[in-house]
Amino acid sequence: MLLPAPRTLLFRTAIGAAFLLMLAPVAMVMVISVFRQEIVSFPPPGLTLEWYVNAWARQEFARGFVTSLQVALLATAIGVPLGTAAALALQRSAIRGKGALNTLLLGPLAVPGVVAGTALYMFYLRAEFWLDRDLTATLEGLVAAHVLLTIPWTVRLVSASLQGLDRAAEEAAANLGARPLTVFRRVTLPMLRPGIVAAALFSFIQSFENLELTLLLVGPGRTTLPVAMLSYLEFRIDPTLAAVATVQIVLVAGLMLITDRFVKLSRVV
C-alpha cells in the first residue's frame, strides 16, 4: 500500500530547510578552515592546511584541547561506573522511593546550565574557604563538575538497556551454579555493553563540549577548549578557529562511527 505521506512542496521545503539549518553551519566551519587568506572572504584566493599547524601553536587551543580531553576522559571513567551502579539499583533492587531517586539522578539534565553553573561556582568558592585549597581552575574541580553531566545520561541509557534485557539467561546461569557475581560479570555485563558504550559516548561528548557549567570554573592557565573558542570568537572568526572547530567535528564524527559499530545509534536515541 502506498505510504499516505504528504508530498507537497511545502512539506518537502520544510524538510530541506530543517536539514540545511542543522548541517550548513557545521559544513561551513570545515570549508573555511582550509581558506588561505586570514580574513575569510568568498571565493577564497587559495587553499591551505597551515591553519591547523597555526591552531596547535596557539597555547590557548593546544592546552584547552588537552584539558578538555583529560576532563572528559576522567569524568567518563568516573561517571559511567557510578551511573551504571545506580541504574542497576534502580532497576533491580526493591528500594523505596525509586521515582524520587530517578528524578534526582536525572536532575543535572533538567536544571538549566546557567543555574547549575552559577550555583556550582558559588559552592566552590565557599568550599575553597572551608577546605583552604583551590577548586576553581583546577583539574579536580572541573572533573567533579563534569561527572555531574555524565550521570543522567548513563542512568537513562543503562536503565533502558536493563529494561529490555531478557532475564532468562541470567536465571539459566544461576541455575547452572554460577555465583551472583559471576552471573553479573559473565552474563549481565556483556548484555549491557551496548547501553554502556552509548552512555560513555554521550558522557564524553557532553563533557568535552560543555560550556555553561564550565564557564565560571576555569581560570588563567586552565581553560577548556569550548571556553577558549568562545573567548576567541567574541573578537573574530578566522580559519585558525575554524581549524580548531573542525578537529572537534572530526572527533565527534569518529566517536559516533566507532560507537555505531557496537550499538545502532538510531535505536538508542
Add this chain to the structure above:
Amino acid sequence: MAALVLPAGLLVVMLLVAPMALLARISLNRFSPTELMVEATTAENYWRAVQDPYYQQVLGTTLGVALGCTVLALALGFPAAYWLARMESRWKSLATILVLFPLLVGNVVRSAGWMALLGNEGAINAALMGAGITGGPLPLLYNGGAVVVGIVAVVLPYMILTLAAVIEGIPRQAEEAAANLGGRPMTVFRRVVLPLALPGVVAGSVLVFILCMNAYATPVLLGGPQFKMMAPAVYDQFVRGNNWPFGAALAFILLAVTLVLTVVGSTLLGRRYRAA
C-alpha cells in the same frame, strides 16, 4: 544492591542540590560595593530585577526569542520527524545519525559556522553581491534575527528526535484507514497524524522552550553587544558585576518563569489533546 545508588545519588546531592540551595540563600543576601556580600534575608534583589526596565526588556527579549524559536522548530521539525519516522529503507539510520550529529557537535562550533555564513564577508553576502542582487553587504549578523536562526538550528535535532519517537508509535493502519476512506494526504496528516502526535508535540516543545530560554553561546556570539538575553545577563553579574546576590536572583527568576510557562503551556495543550 540498593546501596549501589548511593555514590551517584550523594554526588548529585553534593554538586547540584546543595549548590542550588546555597545559590537560593545567596539571592536573599545584600550586595555591598566594599564587602561584596552582606548576610541578610531580603527580597530586594528580586524586586530590583522585576522593576528595573532594563531587565524587564531582557526578560521580554528572552521570552520572545524562546517562543518564536519553539514555534519555528516545531513547524520545520514536524515534517522532518514524520519523514524520519516513516522511513523504512537502510537510509533511516543514516538520516538519524545526520540529525544526531549536529546535536553532538556543540553550540560554539555551530555558532562559528553561522558567523562565517552571515557575516559581512560571509558566504551569503558574497553570493548575493556576486550575483548582483545587492550592492553592499546586508547586516545579517549581530541582531535578533541571527540569534533566532542560530537557536532554531541548535534545538531542531531535539525537536525532531522527540517527535520522531512518538510518530513511530502511531500505527500506520490509522493513516491507511483514513486514506482508504478518501482522505487526501494533507487531510490525513492534519486530522489523523497531528492529533495522535500531540504528546510528542508537547514533550518536544517543552524541551525546546527550556533550551531556548537558557541559551548562552548563540546570543553571545550572534547577537552582538546590543542584544541581551537572560543567561548571558546572569553570567555578567558573576563575571563583571560581582553582584552575586542579584545574579542569583536573576537565575532563579529565569528558572521560575521557564517552569511556570512550561507547566501552563503543557496543561493547555494537554487539555486540547483530551478534547480531540
